[in-house]
């Protein structure tokens with residue numbers, strides 16, 4: 001956002017290192033009102049997550065923690081590690097804010113979905129209802145085949161960041177726009193929103209919209225309704 005700084009450095013992406021042995025304890029810490037839980041926020045903002053020290057936990061513990069992380073952030077790629085050993089490519093050249101790369105990043109995790117989340121007309125969300133601590137930070141994903149009106153989309157997203165910008169940590173989407181052969185991609189952080197035409201849809205390709213929102217107190221029903229209001 002700063003002109004001078006941005007001339008010299010670029011924000012490539014946010015990589016969060018999670019200590020598998022101790023993370024749950026910190027994610028579950030109940031903070032006083034208006035005090036943020038930094039562990040939750042660090043997971044929420046991440047483009048990539050290294051889940052480290054997996055040798056110190058049981059498979060069940062790892063699964064519970066992974067589900068918890070996916071509930072908070074349904075967008076970040078997660079890599080399991082011991083002693084932080086991951087490929088350099090996982091932490092550098094992330095392109096978390098590159099519009100050209102949004103397409104490959106908005107892959108809604110199939111393990112979060114009951115089934116067939118890519119089917120036409122099927123909306124999908126990745127809330128896990130089975131965990132005890134219902135953190136107020138979560139992800140809502142929308143996967144839906146159809147065509148959208150770009151003006152309606154603009155209005156909807158503008159309204160959304162105006163009303164909920166402070167609570168919206170990250171959002172990304174690939175959209176199918178009426179009258180355009182190109183995908184429309186967008187990404188946002190709080191009240192900053194970027195969007196532009198992306199790659200062209202294949203001739204026989206299903207035009208499936210994919211959106212992910214990560215934030216505090218997200219109202220899934222309202223988000224879905226807003227999205228549906230943009231369909232032509």
Ligand SMILES: Nc1nc2c(ncn2[C@@H]2O[C@H](COP(=O)(O)OP(=O)(O)OP(=O)(O)O)[C@@H](O)[C@H]2O)c(=O)[nH]1
Pocket residue numbers: 019052053054055056081082083084
């Ligand atoms: N068993 C095991 N130990 C690890 C792993 N990664 C790091 N450690 C050990 O954990 C200890 C503490 O290291 P870290 O948790 O990485 O330390 P840190 O995050 O820099 O320390 P703080 O900033 O104080 O939290 C060291 O003795 C590491 O060798 C791992 O994957 N498995």
